Amino acid sequence: MKPLTPSAANICAVAVEHFADHGYDASSLNEIAVMAGMRKASLYAHFSSKDALFERVFKIALGHEQQYVAACFEEEGGRAGVPGQLHVECLIGRYEASAHLRFLLRTAYFPPADIRAVITLGFEAYLAQIRQYFQRATRDRYTWPAAHPEQLEVFCDAYLGIVDSLHVELIYAAPQTYVKRLAALLRVFSDSLSMLEGASRD
Amino acid sequence: MKPLTPSAANICAVAVEHFADHGYDASSLNEIAVMAGMRKASLYAHFSSKDALFERVFKIALGHEQQYVAACFEEEGGRAGVPGQLHVECLIGRYEASAHLRFLLRTAYFPPADIRAVITLGFEAYLAQIRQYFQRATRDRYTWPAAHPEQLEVFCDAYLGIVDSLHVELIYAAPQTYVKRLAALLRVFSDSLSMLEGASRD
Amino acid sequence: MKPLTPSAANICAVAVEHFADHGYDASSLNEIAVMAGMRKASLYAHFSSKDALFERVFKIALGHEQQYVAACFEEEGGRAGVPGQLHVECLIGRYEASAHLRFLLRTAYFPPADIRAVITLGFEAYLAQIRQYFQRATRDRYTWPAAHPEQLEVFCDAYLGIVDSLHVELIYAAPQTYVKRLAALLRVFSDSLSMLEGASRD
Amino acid sequence: MKPLTPSAANICAVAVEHFADHGYDASSLNEIAVMAGMRKASLYAHFSSKDALFERVFKIALGHEQQYVAACFEEEGGRAGVPGQLHVECLIGRYEASAHLRFLLRTAYFPPADIRAVITLGFEAYLAQIRQYFQRATRDRYTWPAAHPEQLEVFCDAYLGIVDSLHVELIYAAPQTYVKRLAALLRVFSDSLSMLEGASRD
DNA sequence: TATGAATGAGTTTTCATTCAT
DNA sequence: TATGAATGAAAACTCATTCAT
Numbered sequence: 057m058k059p060l061t062p063s064a065a066n067i068c069a070v071a072v073e074h075f076a077d078h079g080y081d082a083s084s085l086n087e088i089a090v091m092a093g094m095r096k097a098s099l100y101a102h103f104s105s106k107d108a109l110f111e112r113v114f115k116i117a118l119g120h121e122q123q124y125v126a127a128c129f130e131e132e133g134g135r136a137g138v139p140g141q142l143h144v145e146c147l148i149g150r151y152e153a154s155a156h157l158r159f160l161l162r163t164a165y166f167p168p169a170d171i172r173a174v175i176t177l178g179f180e181a182y183l184a185q186i187r188q189y190f191q192r193a194t195r196d197r198y199t200w201p202a203a204h205p206e207q208l209e210v211f212c213d214a215y216l217g218i219v220d221s222l223h224v225e226l227i228y229a230a231p232q233t234y235v236k237r238l239a240a241l242l243r244v245f246s247d248s249l250s251m252l253e254g255a256s257r258d
Numbered sequence: 259m260k261p262l263t264p265s266a267a268n269i270c271a272v273a274v275e276h277f278a279d280h281g282y283d284a285s286s287l288n289e290i291a292v293m294a295g296m297r298k299a300s301l302y303a304h305f306s307s308k309d310a311l312f313e314r315v316f317k318i319a320l321g322h323e324q325q326y327v328a329a330c331f332e333e334e335g336g337r338a339g340v341p342g343q344l345h346v347e348c349l350i351g352r353y354e355a356s357a358h359l360r361f362l363l364r365t366a367y368f369p370p371a372d373i374r375a376v377i378t379l380g381f382e383a384y385l386a387q388i389r390q391y392f393q394r395a396t397r398d399r400y401t402w403p404a405a406h407p408e409q410l411e412v413f414c415d416a417y418l419g420i421v422d423s424l425h426v427e428l429i430y431a432a433p434q435t436y437v438k439r440l441a442a443l444l445r446v447f448s449d450s451l452s453m454l455e456g457a458s459r460d
Numbered sequence: 461m462k463p464l465t466p467s468a469a470n471i472c473a474v475a476v477e478h479f480a481d482h483g484y485d486a487s488s489l490n491e492i493a494v495m496a497g498m499r500k501a502s503l504y505a506h507f508s509s510k511d512a513l514f515e516r517v518f519k520i521a522l523g524h525e526q527q528y529v530a531a532c533f534e535e536e537g538g539r540a541g542v543p544g545q546l547h548v549e550c551l552i553g554r555y556e557a558s559a560h561l562r563f564l565l566r567t568a569y570f571p572p573a574d575i576r577a578v579i580t581l582g583f584e585a586y587l588a589q590i591r592q593y594f595q596r597a598t599r600d601r602y603t604w605p606a607a608h609p610e611q612l613e614v615f616c617d618a619y620l621g622i623v624d625s626l627h628v629e630l631i632y633a634a635p636q637t638y639v640k641r642l643a644a645l646l647r648v649f650s651d652s653l654s655m656l657e658g659a660s661r662d
Numbered sequence: 663m664k665p666l667t668p669s670a671a672n673i674c675a676v677a678v679e680h681f682a683d684h685g686y687d688a689s690s691l692n693e694i695a696v697m698a699g700m701r702k703a704s705l706y707a708h709f710s711s712k713d714a715l716f717e718r719v720f721k722i723a724l725g726h727e728q729q730y731v732a733a734c735f736e737e738e739g740g741r742a743g744v745p746g747q748l749h750v751e752c753l754i755g756r757y758e759a760s761a762h763l764r765f766l767l768r769t770a771y772f773p774p775a776d777i778r779a780v781i782t783l784g785f786e787a788y789l790a791q792i793r794q795y796f797q798r799a800t801r802d803r804y805t806w807p808a809a810h811p812e813q814l815e816v817f818c819d820a821y822l823g824i825v826d827s828l829h830v831e832l833i834y835a836a837p838q839t840y841v842k843r844l845a846a847l848l849r850v851f852s853d854s855l856s857m858l859e860g861a862s863r864d
Numbered sequence: 865t866a867t868g869a870a871t872g873a874g875t876t877t878t879c880a881t882t883c884a885t
Numbered sequence: 886t887a888t889g890a891a892t893g894a895a896a897a898c899t900c901a902t903t904c905a906t
Binding site: 482483485486568569570573583614615620621622625628629632640643647653655 | 684685687688768770771772775782785816817818819820822823824826827828829830831833834842843845846847849850851853854855857
């Protein structure tokens with residue numbers, strides 16, 4: 057994938073906001089072009105079609121958010137709380153700050169039919185990455201995963217489930233609802249984790 | 259709200275599929291009309307605009323799914339498992355069978371800007387209803403909610419979180435992923451519930 | 461021309477207002493029907509087409525206004541002022557009160573292409589009638605017309621010109637503008653008449 | 663107001679004819695486009711909407727006719743006849759030659775509801791200009807206006823009334839009717855003027 | 865690289881009219 | 886006499902895309 061020229065990068069920056077707000081179908085290249093300081097026809101000097109622009113934006117958004125998730129888990133290190141807690145706690149701030157994340161979620165859930173395959177692959181990679189980070193963190197924190205890899209699997213799934221739940225909460229709920237939801241899910245999650253740990257210590 | 263004539267009902271039946279598959283923006287009244295066996299101009303004898311049709315379909319879908327959820331919780335009665343378990347276990351089958359549910363979720367997450375308010379209110383009612391059913395079932399099953407209403411709140415939130423998580427899973431994941439996710443979430447959820455029950459029995 | 465049933469008369473009463481306000485092209489049979497307390501399709505039980513309704517309304521309006529003009533000149537009798545003065549003084553009140561007059565003028569000036577001929581004939585009859593009333597009143601009032609029929613012609617033309625001027629003033633000007641215009645035109649008209657009378661008395 | 667590109671000017675030239683002949687409502691952008699040698703979608707590269715095109719055409723027409731009126735009065739200079747006589751004598755030729763004038767009158771009398779304000783303002787300016795030219799010419803020709811400004815007012819009003827009368831005559835009458843009307847109105851007008859002049863000379 | 869102009873295909877919507885009931 | 890339903894035609898307008906410059 058060729059690197060973007062400054063102009064093309066600017067277009068992408070505008071487009072990600074537009075796509076995040078309106079979705080693929082309700083976004084108009086004309087509006088994106090004007091917001092990027094040029095005319096519709098000029099977009100075609102940078103991207104060969106609406107689909108191509110969208111796909112490119114998707115890849116950029118994906119890259120951004122993957123980096124962000126990586127940073128989150130790295131920063132977490134040995135902090136208190138359950139593994140992956142920092143990540144889910146940061147999600148709401150990230151969602152508000154990052155059009156990339158807003159775009160990513162909207163697109164992942166309802167991708168334009170023509171490029172569904174690319175989108176799905178990309179988003180699965182994103183989730184797989186989160187899963188892996190969580191897995192690693194859990195292995196680092198507890199002793200039982202070595203003996204009970206099938207339990208680790210379960211908690212990975214549950215963690216991803218919680219992440220999904222929070223994602224969708226971000227999309228349609230008010231922030232205070234999000235906070236309650238996060239607390240409740242973390243509570244049951246950590247309860248369950250602590251049961252396992254308690255059992256394995258005996 | 260006036261009852262639908264057979265023709266109008268047929269249009270709605272076609273439209274709910276179309277909207278569920280393509281979303282508001284990518285749906286064309288022309289296609290809906292043809293699939294309903296008429297020309298697009300004839301739609302306007304039944305609905306005054308695309309928005310009006312969409313809103314009507316939304317209300318129908320909402321009604322259907324509220325009835326379905328009610329039936330789920332009623333049927334559950336004193337069965338084994340955590341409260342609300344039947345509902346979440348049925349979700350995947352329901353999603354595949356019911357265009358209304360597919361439509362409802364898609365619309366709730368990314369409503370057309372012009373009728374966002376109606377959609378949001380409707381979907382919140384849907385979730386509130388689920389919450390209430392869960393609450394009642396939990397009160398019936400356990401003794402602690404009377405003494406610890408704040409704990410009940412937490413579990414209500416967690417349950418809704420799980421429901422949301424499964425909703426989004428339905429939207430973009432493969433069925434086997436859904437099954438794993440459901441199992442994992444139910445596991446942590448029932449773990450946490452059982453801790454609370456255990457504590458309150460002592 | 462068959463007499464109208466009560467329903468048909470009601471439709472015409474509604475239609476004349478609508479046509480007067482919006483013109484032929486911007487008037488919709490649907491709106492007219494609803495305002496007449498029925499559905500669009502029912503109109504066709506009374507009139508065979510939009511054109512037919514329009515034409516019928518035109519004839520009614522024409523009849524009304526011809527009667528009104530007749531009454532005006534009759535009432536004038538031997539009053540002070542120039543011949544036809546009562547008529548032009550009443551015009552503004554009539555315009556405000558009578559949708560038929562508003563309709564008549566709008567239609568006469570810009571008739572729908574398909575029925576231009578009928579409209580033109582009708583309106584010319586209306587003006588010819590006014591001319592005749594003025595002619596008769598002038599002959600009754602003064603002695604010179606007998607000796608100078610060609611002068612009578614000129615004043616007939618001038619009177620009709622004034623009437624046209626006031627018509628158009630009604631259409632687009634404010635009432636106070638109308639009043640000034642009327643006064644000014646009557647002034648030059650009566651000046652000219654009085655010159656002629658003075659000369660013929662010598 | 664940005665100057666028109668050649669293409670846009672061509673569209674306006676076509677549109678003014680079309681609007682003059684059919685009025686706003688009965689004019690179709692499709693027809694205008696085809697007559698301008700393009701497809702209707704291409705119109706939107708030049709004008710943002712039917713209203714915008716119409717308004718632009720109106721401003722052009724207004725400008726043209728204002729220039730024409732100015733030229734008429736200028737050319738008149740010290741010619742024989744009453745002030746403003748050249749203008750009213752030229753009206754019929756102008757009407758036949760200039761789609762702009764035909765458009766202007768039609769639009770002024772029955773403006774499309776959405777842009778009534780703009781139209782009204784513009785046409786009032788047009789009439790005010792005529793009035794002013796007449797006023798100046800009258801002041802230049804006669805001595806009495808200085809002493810009797812209120813009389814000047816009256817004759818301005820009467821002159822505008824005659825202009826209006828002739829306008830409407832152009833719209834719906836045959837040329838020979840116009841000629842008779844013009845002669846008659848000029849006759850009473852100049853009679854009245856001469857009375858005043860005679861009186862002021864004594 | 866940028867753009868003005870053009871366009872085919874498509875959108876939602878309105879309209880007058882028809883017809884079986 | 887009235888109407889619900891249907892429809893072909895047309896309206897204004899939008900869109901992604903192309904192309905010569």
